[in-house]
Amino acid sequence: MAVIAPARRQRRERLISGLLLAGVVASLLVVAGHVRPRLDLTQDRLFSLAPVTREVLGRLEDRLQVKFYFNRRLEGAEALLPARLVLRDFLDEVEAAGGGRVRVETVDPTESVAARSAAEAAGITAIPMPTSDAAGARIVNVYQGLELRYQDRTEVLPVLVPGEVEFAFVAAVDSLLRDRRPVVGLVSREPPMPPALPGVAEAVPPGREFESLRIRLGRRYAVRDLDLAEDAPDRLSDLAALIVARPERLSPREVFEIDQYLAGGGRVLVLWDGERIDVETNRPQPTETGLDDWLAAMGVRPEKAMVWDQAGFPFPIPGAPVRLPDGTEVRGPGRTVNYGLWPIVQASGLAADHIACQGLANLCFLWAHGLALGPLPAGVTAEVLVRTSPATGALAGDFDLEPYLENVERLARRARSGQEQRSRALVVALRGAFPSFFADREPPVAGRPIRSAAEPGLLVVVGDADAFSNRGIEVAAPSLGPSGNPQLAANLVDWLCQEEGLVDLRVRGGRPRRIRNFRQEALAAVGALDPDLDPDRREELVAEAERRERRIRRLISWGNVLVPPFLVLLLALGHFAFHRARARRPWRPAGGGEGTT
Amino acid sequence: MSRALVVARRELMAAFDSPAAWLVLALVPALTAVLFFVLGGFFAAGAASLRDWFAAVPLLLVPVAPALTMRLWAEEFRSGTEELLFTYPLRTSELVLGKFLGALGLLAIALFFTLGAPLTVAALGPLDWGPVIGGYLGSLLLGAACLAVGAFFSSCTRNQIVAWLLGAVALLVFNLLAVAATSAAMPEWLGGILWRLDFGQRFAGIARGVVAVDDVLFYLLMTFLFLAWNGLRLEARRWP
Numbered sequence: 001m002a003v004i005a006p007a008r009r010q011r012r013e014r015l016i017s018g019l020l021l022a023g024v025v026a027s028l029l030v031v032a033g034h035v036r037p038r039l040d041l042t043q044d045r046l047f048s049l050a051p052v053t054r055e056v057l058g059r060l061e062d063r064l065q066v067k068f069y070f071n072r073r074l075e076g077a078e079a080l081l082p083a084r085l086v087l088r089d090f091l092d093e094v095e096a097a098g099g100g101r102v103r104v105e106t107v108d109p110t111e112s113v114a115a116r117s118a119a120e121a122a123g124i125t126a127i128p129m130p131t132s133d134a135a136g137a138r139i140v141n142v143y144q145g146l147e148l149r150y151q152d153r154t155e156v157l158p159v160l161v162p163g164e165v166e167f168a169f170v171a172a173v174d175s176l177l178r179d180r181r182p183v184v185g186l187v188s189r190e191p192p193m194p195p196a197l198p199g200v201a202e203a204v205p206p207g208r209e210f211e212s213l214r215i216r217l218g219r220r221y222a223v224r225d226l227d228l229a230e231d232a233p234d235r236l237s238d239l240a241a242l243i244v245a246r247p248e249r250l251s252p253r254e255v256f257e258i259d260q261y262l263a264g265g266g267r268v269l270v271l272w273d274g275e276r277i278d279v280e281t282n283r284p285q286p287t288e289t290g291l292d293d294w295l296a297a298m299g300v301r302p303e304k305a306m307v308w309d310q311a312g313f314p315f316p317i318p319g320a321p322v323r324l325p326d327g328t329e330v331r332g333p334g335r336t337v338n339y340g341l342w343p344i345v346q347a348s349g350l351a352a353d354h355i356a357c358q359g360l361a362n363l364c365f366l367w368a369h370g371l372a373l374g375p376l377p378a379g380v381t382a383e384v385l386v387r388t389s390p391a392t393g394a395l396a397g398d399f400d401l402e403p404y405l406e407n408v409e410r411l412a413r414r415a416r417s418g419q420e421q422r423s424r425a426l427v428v429a430l431r432g433a434f435p436s437f438f439a440d441r442e443p444p445v446a447g448r449p450i451r452s453a454a455e456p457g458l459l460v461v462v463g464d465a466d467a468f469s470n471r472g473i474e475v476a477a478p479s480l481g482p483s484g485n486p487q488l489a490a491n492l493v494d495w496l497c498q499e500e501g502l503v504d505l506r507v508r509g510g511r512p513r514r515i516r517n518f519r520q521e522a523l524a525a526v527g528a529l530d531p532d533l534d535p536d537r538r539e540e541l542v543a544e545a546e547r548r549e550r551r552i553r554r555l556i557s558w559g560n561v562l563v564p565p566f567l568v569l570l571l572a573l574g575h576f577a578f579h580r581a582r583a584r585r586p587w588r589p590a591g592g593g594e595g596t597t
Numbered sequence: 598m599s600r601a602l603v604v605a606r607r608e609l610m611a612a613f614d615s616p617a618a619w620l621v622l623a624l625v626p627a628l629t630a631v632l633f634f635v636l637g638g639f640f641a642a643g644a645a646s647l648r649d650w651f652a653a654v655p656l657l658l659v660p661v662a663p664a665l666t667m668r669l670w671a672e673e674f675r676s677g678t679e680e681l682l683f684t685y686p687l688r689t690s691e692l693v694l695g696k697f698l699g700a701l702g703l704l705a706i707a708l709f710f711t712l713g714a715p716l717t718v719a720a721l722g723p724l725d726w727g728p729v730i731g732g733y734l735g736s737l738l739l740g741a742a743c744l745a746v747g748a749f750f751s752s753c754t755r756n757q758i759v760a761w762l763l764g765a766v767a768l769l770v771f772n773l774l775a776v777a778a779t780s781a782a783m784p785e786w787l788g789g790i791l792w793r794l795d796f797g798q799r800f801a802g803i804a805r806g807v808v809a810v811d812d813v814l815f816y817l818l819m820t821f822l823f824l825a826w827n828g829l830r831l832e833a834r835r836w837p
Contacts, residue, residue, distance in 0.1 A: 014829050021829075025822040029815060033793060038809035041727030072788065073779050081775060082801060106784045381628055513645040515722035559632035564626035564710040567643070572619040579614070 040500075042283075047086075052501030053166060056173050057094065058060055058468050060101045065149040066091065069119045071110040071142060076561070080142065086162040087144070094169070097292065098548045122147040123156045127140040150176040167505045171220045182240035182497055186214065189248045189260075192225070208483040210245050212473040216486055217493060220502070228254040233448075240497040241267040246465035250290030252444035259294060263436045265455025269497035270295070272302050273465035274369055282402045284367065297437045299376035299430055300461045302369045305396035307424050307463075308415030309343035309388040311362055313475075315403045335539065339403040340412060341395070342366050342475075343388045345426070351385045355503050356429070356491040364475050364483040367401070368464035370424030371393065379453065380432035384425040385460075393421050427488075430459045458496055600687055602693020608669075609702045618703055621664060625707040626714075629653060633714060645722025650714055651732040651804040655772050655797040658743045662766030665703055666747030669696045670831070674755035679705040683835050693828045697741075697748055704740045708733060728806035735803030738816035739796060743768055745823035752830040771796040 040048040049057075057064075068091055070084065095104045109119040109126070119125075124145030131140050146157040146169070155172035157165075175181045193209045204211050214223045226235060226242075230249055236242065247270065250258075262268050270291065275284040284306070295302065314336040321329050337385055346365040363386060370392075373382050393415030400407055433453035443450055466472050468489045475483050494503045523529050525548065528541035612618040628648045633639055642649075671681040682692065715729045747764035754760050772796035778788040792798065799812045 011833070014833055018826055018829050021825050022822060028818055029793065032811045032814035032818070035810045035814065038807055041808040042805050043725045043727055047805065072785065073783075081779070081798070085798065085802060089802070320818050342733050408653045482720070513723050513725065514643050515640075515645050515718070517643075518640075553640050556717060556721075557630070560630040560634050561627050564713055565623035568619060568623040568626075568710060572616075575613055576611075 021104055036092075047289075047466040049097055050138065050166060050170075050505050052505055053094075053170050054097055055501070056170050056177070057098050057102065059177050060098065060150070060173075062101070064098065064102045064176070066094070066102060066104045067122070067147040067149075067431055068104060068106045069109055069122070069124045069143045069145045069147065072108045073110065080144075083144075083162045087165060090165055090169075090178070099132055109376075110141070119143060119145070123387075124158050127159060137470075146172075148172050148176060153179070153559065167502065168219065170505060171502065172278055175220075181220070182499075182511075183224050183238055184217055184221040184235060184493060184497070185224050185226045185239045185242040186210065186245060187228055187243065187247075187254070187442065188245040209469040209471075210469040211490055212466050212486075213372050216473070216490060220490075220499075221493070221497070226554055228257040233257060233260070236261050236266070241269060241493055243269045243271065243493070244291070245271045245468070246273050247289040247291045248287050254260055255291060255294050256444045258291075259437045260451055262434050262457045262459060263451045263454055263455045265433075267458040268460070269470055269492055269496060270459070270461045271465040272369065272371075272461055272463055273367075274302060274306075275280075275367070277367060277401060277466075282400055283398060284401065293340050294437045295461065297377070298434060298459055299374055299380060299382060300428060300459075301372040301426070302461070302463055303372065303394065305369070305394035306341055306417075307343055307365075307368050307370050307388055307426075308340035308393045308395050309412060310338060310340055310346050310391040310412070311346075311389045312340035313342035313344055315339045315408075316333075317403075317405050335542065337403070337405060337408045339408055340393075340415060341401060343368060343392070343426070344563075345388065349387050349389060349423075351383060354383070354385055354429075355500050356488070356495040357385055357504060358491070360484045360491070362484045363462045363488055364467065364485060365426055366466035366469075366472050366475070368426050368467065371426065371428050371461055371463045373425070373428060376430070377432070377435050377453075380430050380431045380434060382428055386427035387423045387425050390423045392424050393418055394424075424463075426463045427492075428461050430461075432456055434459065460492055460496065462492075486593075518549045518552050519545070522546070522552070601682070601691040601694040601698065604687065604692060605698035605702060608696050608699025610663060612699065612703055612818045614772070617664075617668075621661065622707050622710060624727070625657070625661060626710040629657065629711055630676055630714060632657075639718075645718055645733070647718060647724070647729055647732060648805070651728075652738070652801070654732070654804070655669045655739060655800050656737050657666070658740060659765055659768045660761075661707075662704070662740060662743035662768060663747040663750070663761045665700045666744050666751050666764065667761040668751070669700065670752040670827075671755055671757045671760040674834075675757075679831075688836055689828050689831045689835060693748070693824050693831065697744060697827075700744045700748065701737075701741055704744065705737065708736055708740075709722050728804060731806040731808055732804040733809060735800045735812075738813060739800045742796065742816045742819040745820040746771070749823040752827045758831065759831070768796070 040046070042108070049329055068087070070087075091104045095102050107115050107118065108455060109116040109124075122145075124143060124147065126141035126143055128139045129142050131138060144160050146155075146160055148155045148169075150173070155176055157168050157172060160168070188210055191205045193208070194203070194205070217223050221240065224235075224239075236257065239261070244258060258268060263508050270293070272291070273287070273290065274289070275286045277283075278285050286304075292302065315338075316336050323329050341589065343365050345365070346361060349363075350357040368388075370388070373384075376382055389409035395411060395415050395418065399411065399414070432454050436450050438444075438450055439452045465473075467485050472483075473486050473489070475485065490502050494500070523542065523543035526541045526545045527533075528538055528545050533541070627678075629650060632653050637649050639649065670679070673682060685692075687695075715724065715726075718724050719726075746767050747760070750763040750767060751757075751760040753763065772795070774791040775798045777783060778791040778795070780788075783791070793815075799815055802809060802812055
């Protein structure tokens with residue numbers, strides 16, 4: 001038997017102890033990885049499942065199979081790691097809340113041809129993401145989709161966005177449970193989509209101005225295009241809501257169908273507009289909606305004049321041409337002007353406590369019309385959901401709409417000199433049992449019994465169809481960011497369809513948490529917001545405001561950088577001075593008597 | 598435990614007698630403020646949030662934590678005072694814990710001096726304090742783990758610079774594990790382990806306002822592991 005030296009034996013024992021310790025800690029880490037409880041400290045409980053999510057999961061009677069398709073290897077796309085963390089957390093939460101009825105499986109489509117085929121068969125395709133590294137620029141294909149299977153039904157979320165994943169997931173599970181999606185009808189004068197050809201991407205005809213709205217609503221609803229003049233009335237019977245987008249020359253039969261749908265307890269969203277914009281001449285072309293008398297009978301009277309709100313869209317205007325001494329011509333510094341025909345509505349213009357207005361910011365209306373209320377039918381109540389700022393005038397008649405500097409100033413003057421300046425309603429909601437417009441008129445469809453105030457219904461009127469058109473959905477200003485129009489559209493439809501839980505879910509965390517707008521404050525402080533200023537003076541004031549804004553930012557930044565070290569320096573000086581003074585004090589022996597220095 | 602606290606107090610007091618500790622106290626808030634307010638896009642983004650501020654904490658601790666711990670043991674070994682230390686009526690675990698708590702106290706004071714940033718943001722907009730509380734809690738937990746790593750490497754050498762270097766490299770590795778875990782060359786089983794051992798990913802979870810028990814346990818266990826290894830190193834010196 002070999003004799004090991006004591007020192008060597010001790011070293012060996014310590015090494016074994018260290019390794020055993022690491023093993024114990026590793027085992028505990030594995031166990032800890034399965035510990036679920038967690039505390040969500042965020043004010044809106046952003047990272048906890050919402051009650052509506054738990055309610056939907058609670059309705060599962062069978063197993064919900066969730067396949068999360070993602071590529072585990074993200075070389076070159078490491079920026080996606082935090083998003084992955086959020087998605088993984090959410091799916092873990094869902095699996096835990098599902099109580100055994102939800103099974104989440106992860107599939108990496110880049111690992112095998114079979115996995116990639118399965119992803120593509122499910123409708124989940126790679127998103128090419130440009131990246132660059134030491135080897136040069138390249139494209140990384142990123143998969144981040146979800147496939148949900150319940151009984152014999154399937155829903156697919158091709159691309160998951162962390163901020164929207166809970167809403168998309170709940171909407172998909174709800175669709176699986178209902179067997180089919182709720183149907184929203186859409187009435188418009190758009191050209192139909194051409195018949196789909198296999199293997200050929202569908203081209204959207206130019207006149208399909210509400211296609212973006214259709215796509216967005218399609219995430220939750222089945223959107224059904226309706227022709228009220230031709231379709232059988234029972235095509236409306238299963239609708240969750242009906243959208244009448246930019247009504248134009250509606251026939252009495254079409255108005256009759258809308259009327260009967262509402263009087264029977266339907267939910268109608270009217271995107272009203274009094275004109276089309278001629279893109280060649282940049283002038284408004286008045287249109288006849290065919291719906292105005294009916295709307296007036298319901299209690300809403302759209303104004304023919306367009307609103308001009310001083311809080312308008314900030315359009316960048318190029319500077320005036322300047323000729324240099326050598327004869328060349330250059331553009332002077334540009335500026336922004338507030339184009340009042342595109343009113344921007346922020347929180348102060350929203351009905352704060354209405355569910356459809358939650359989480360909204362930066363609403364942008366394009367050539368909108370004010371809505372006057374009353375007289376309302378008996379039993380019908382109305383509320384204004386969105387309104388312009390108090391500094392709002394109106395422009396009637398024919399005029400140039402182009403947002404160049406001189407024209408904007410001309411239109412602003414005209415709006416101020418015309419009708420009174422006041423806040424105008426842009427979105428109104430009416431609820432109650434609506435009487436039929438045709439109750440005391442000859443109905444356009446003979447032999448049909450007329451329903452009147454049969455069931456409580458909902459009517460929402462928006463004084464601008466362009467706001468929800470393709471252009472209105474995508475509109476964004478560099479200084480404001482994306483508009484809240486798509487969210488307003490989705491909120492309104494969800495509210496009409498009684499999907500208030502989904503509205504809550506969508507707007508959760510959407511509450512803008514912005515710091516003070518120093519630029520706006522500086523502009524106001526120097527008086528640069530006065531609309532009557534001449535352009536040169538305004539430029540001077542804007543420059544002064546920019547200097548003031550930079551000063552404030554520098555003060556905050558360097559204050560934060562320098563104040564803590566200064567405090568530490570003071571404390572250090574105090575500490576060392578105290579110790580030096582103590583060291584100089586005469587030493588006193590215990591028991592009294594004279595000490596020495 | 599009370600004897601460990603006596604050691605911690607003595608360590609903390611001794612630290613304040615050296616300009617190095619004051620320098621760390623001054624540099625941590627100044628550096629974070631430069632990164633967040635001056636170089637970062639706080640004003641450009643316009644969001645009342647400290648997410649970017651906390652995102653810098655794991656990398657900030659890479660040089661700072663070893664700087665706070667490099668002298669804990671290396672200095673004792675260099676000057677030979679560890680022999681004197683071992684004659685005190687203290688167990689090795691009490692010495693290790695006491696010195697670690699002293700360093701943690703110093704880090705907590707440094708973090709206290711950074712409170713100006715959340716107070717400034719709260720004055721400028723509607724700050725959600727949940728993630729801020731989570732961020733500071735995560736900073737303390739992550740800081741504890743980083744200090745334990747630094748203390749362990751300080752016990753491995755008598756040269757403070759070597760101790761700092763080893764600690765900083767180790768912490769850098771712990772912060773890059775998640776990136777390594779997602780690389781194409783990494784086998785899946787190993788990638789899974791590395792992902793779970795990454796210091797930064799877990800901190801990101803806490804700093805967004807979600808305090809998960811497994812993340813807290815992870816940091817506590819890593820702290821315990823490196824302190825225990827530190828203790829074993831000292832035992833080897835105490836009873837060679």
